[in-house]
Amino acid sequence: METTTDITWLPVCKTTDIPADGGACALVEGKQVAIFNFARRGEWYATQNLCPHKQQMALARGMIGSTGEACEPKVACPFHKRTFSLLTGECLNGDECSIRTYPVKVEGDNVYIGWEAD
C-alpha cells in the first residue's frame, strides 16, 4: 500500500487515542479527519469528519458497525443516522452524497493517515 506514489503518511495520533470500536477526530493539515478503530475486526478506517447531510462536523462521534451479507463496515452520523460505507464512503441510505475516505495504517502504537498531495 505504501508504495502508491503521491501518498505521504502523516503520523496523527496514538492507537490509544481512538476508543475501541469507536472513532475520534484529528486535525490533519487543517482538515478534520474522522479515524475509526474497528477493534472487533482489527481494522482501521478514516473519513472526512463532515457529514454531507446537514454539514455537521460529527462523523467521528458516530457509531460504527457493518451491514449486509458481506459485512460492509459503516459509520452512522449521530445527527440523523445517515450511514456511510467506511470502505467506499458511499451513502448507504437515501441519496446523500458520498464522503471522502483516507488510507490509514498503524505501526507500533502510531496511527498514520495517507495524505495525497493536492
Place this chain on the structure above:
Amino acid sequence: MVPQHLPTVVVIGNGMVGYKFCEKLLAKSTAFNLIVFGEEPRVAYDRVHLSEYFGGKTADDLLMAPLQWYHDNGITLHLGDAVQEINRDARTVHAHSGLVQPYDYLVLATGSSAFVPDIPGVEKAGVMVYRTIEDLEKIKAYAGSAHSGAVLGGGLLGLEAAKALLDLGVAETHVVEFAPRLMPRQIDDAGSQMLQSKLKALGLQIHLNKATSSIGGEEKIDALHFGNGSILPVDMLVISAGIRPRDELARLAGLDVGLRGGIVVNDEMRTSDASIFAIGECALHGGMIYGLVAPGYDMAEVVVSQLTQGARAFGGYDMSSKLKLIGVDVASFGDPFIAVPHSRSIVFEDAHSGVYKRINVSPDGKYLLGGVLIGDAEAYNMLLQTVNNKLALPPHPEDLMLGARGGEAAEGAGVMSLPDEALVCSCEAVTKGAICAAVTEQSVTTVDAMKKCNKAGTGCGGCVPLVKDLINGTLTAQGAYIKNVLCEHFDYSRQELFDLLKINNIRTYDAALDHFGKGDGCETCKPALGSILAGLWNDLIVKQHTIQDTNDRYLANIQKGGSYSVVPRIAGGEVTPEQLMVIGSVAKKFGLYTKITGGQRIDMFGAHVGDLPDIWEELINAGFESGHAYGKSLRTVKSCVGSTWCRFGLHDSVSFAIEIENRYKGIRSPHKLKGGVSGCVRECAEAQAKDFGIIATEKGWNLYVCGNGGAKPQHAQLLATDLDSATLIQYLDRFLMFYIKTADPLARTATWLNKMEGGMAYLKNVVVNDSLGIAADLEAEMALLINTYHCEWREVVENPELRKQFTHFVNVPRAKDPNVEFEEMRGQKKVKAW
C-alpha cells in the same frame, strides 16, 4: 414460449381465490405452465369490498391485480370464456369458445352463485342478486327509479345489500327474513334485537318470521306476497338468501359432490380425482362450505404446497366475522352460541346507547370460547386473538369487553387503520400509503430498507416506531410471519434479549454479539443493547461508551452545529436561590445560552465538547448532579406546589415528586420516562400527560400510567386509586420494571400499552394483582437499579482517562472545533444558521 416439459396447471375461475392461488403459486415456483379460465368479463376483483362500488370505487379500484400482471407473470388468461366440460380420461377442459386445453393438474375455483329460492315470480324484472359487478350495475340502474325496495334475507350479505339500497337513495328499504331474528347464524337473540333497533334507527324496516310465497307483478315486480296472506308492495327486490356452490362442472365430470352441493375435497383439497383440486366457495370440506375469503386463501396455499412437494393440509377455519359497512358495529367470534353447561356467558347490555356484548367463557373461567358484539366491536380483534390463541383470561374476564369500551383496545390494528394519506414521516413527507406500498410492491420489510426506498424515518427519526408498525402491519395483512427482531445483527426481540442476557449473565455488548448475534453490530442494536445492559446491571454507561448514541456517549445533548447542552437535575422543579446563582455563574463563565425547559428545570446550551467536564465539575461542586436529559431514562417528575402553599392542596406533592424523581434517577429504559405529581384534581402538574402521574385524593394518591405528550398525545389511564405512598411506590416499581423488561426499543409507555395484548386490564392485573407471579422479582430488580445509582458526570469528572475523551481533536486536545460558531440574540448567543 413456455417450454413443453413444464407441467400444466389449469385454473377454472378467476375469482378472489383463483387469483390468490396464481399469486401464491408464482411466489413458490415458476416451474408450471399456468392457464386460467374466467367466466366473468373482467379479471379477478375484490368481492369482499364490492359494496364500495356504490361508494365511489371503480371496477379498476377493486381489481386484485391489473391485467398486465397476468402477462408479466406468464399466465395465459382466457376471460369471458367459461369452461363447459372436463374430460378426466383425456385430461382436457373444453371451453365455451371451443378451445380444448390439456392439463396435468386442474384447480376448480368456481366459487358460488347467489342462491335463488324457488319462489314463483323470481324471473320478473326488478328481481336481482348481489354477487358480481354486473349485478351491482343492474341494481344501481334500477334503484334510480325505485321508490321502495326489499332485500330477501337478513344475514350478513343481506344487511350489506340493504344498506347499499339505502345509500343508493331507495327511500323505503325493507329486509325480509324467514327466521325469527336477523343474522341467525352469527348472533344470538338478544344481540339480534339490539341490532334490529339500531338498523331501524338507520331507516331500515325489518320483517321477521316472513315466508315469501310469491312475487307479484306483471312483467315487473310490484309486491312480495307472504305465507300469512300479507303483502308488501315494493319496486325492486335483491335476493340474498345464501350461496350455492358452483359444482355443476364437477357434477358433470362425475366427481363426488355433497348432498346439498359443493365439491367434496379432502385435507389436501383434492377431489375424488387426485389430479383435480377444488378451492374457495365451491369446495366442501368436512361437510362445510366456507363463505369467507380467508379460508379460501388458506385452501389456495394448501394446493400450492401440494403441487410443490409440500405437506400442508387444510384444517378447517374459524368462521368469526365482523360485519362492515352497515353503519352499526356487528361482530361474532369463536362460538357465539355455546351455553351452559359447556360455558358460562357474561352479558353486557346498554339499551340507551345500543350496545350489546356477550362473551362465552369456559366453565373453569380460564378461556374465552366466543361471543357477540353489537354497537361497539372495537374489542373484536383482541377478543378473536384471545379465542384463537387460547390466551388465559384475567380473573375478571368482563374487563376484556368492558375495558375495551374505555378505549383500551390493542393498537396494532390502530396503526393500520390510519388513512392512506396520513403523514407518517413529516420530515420527508412520506405517507402511510407510500410506506405500505413500499412493503407490498417493493418488498421492503425493514426500517433500513424503507429509509433507502423513500427516506421515511431518515429525518428526526421520531416516526421510526410507527414505520416499523406499519411494515409489520402490512406484512401481517399479507399473511407473512413477523418476528419483531432488533436488526440484521440480532434475530431476537428486545424482550427476548433481555431475558437471554440475564440468564446467561452477559455484561458487555461484545459478549452479547458473540453469543446471540452476527456481524459487527450497528447504530440500532448498539444503543438497544446498551439500554438492556443498563436495565439489567446498571453498570457505568461510560464504560462501554462507543455503543451509546452520541448523547449518552457524551452525557449531554448534541445540538445544531455540534455543541452540547447541559441540564442538571432539579428534582421536582424545586431549586434554591443559591443553586440558581451557581447555574447563572457557570453559564456566564462558559458562555452558555440559558432557558427554562418544559420540564421545570434549566437548560444551558452551546457548550463545546471539551468544556463539558469543567462545566460539570463546577455544578457538582455546588451539589448538582446529571439530569440525564441525554438518556433514555427518567427525565423529570413535574410537581405542582401542593399543600405546603396552595390553598387547595391535599398533600405535599413537591416532596413526593422529589422523592420519586430521586428514586428512579439514572435508570435506563426503552425510551425516556416522565412523571408528574399534582396536589389535587386541578392537576397543575399535568400528571395525566406523563408516563406515570400521581394525583392526590382525600384518601391518598391515584396512580395513572402510560400517558404521553409529544407527537401523539394520549392521556394516562388510572391504574389504582387511593393508595398510600408506600403502596404507590411498590406499584410504580413493578410498573416501571415491567416496562423496562418488555417494551420494544424506543417505545414510550403509551405505545407499549397500546400494543399490549389485553391492554390496561392486563397491565393492571400484572401490577396490582400479580397475575404473572413476578411482582417480587420486579421489585427486587428495581431495587438493584436504585441501589447502584451513580452520577455519570461525577464518574467522568473524577477519572482523568475518561476526561481525555472529551475533546474535539485527539491530536490538538485544547483546540475547539472552529466550525462551531455563534451569533447574538436578545442578549444571549445562538448557533449560526446552518
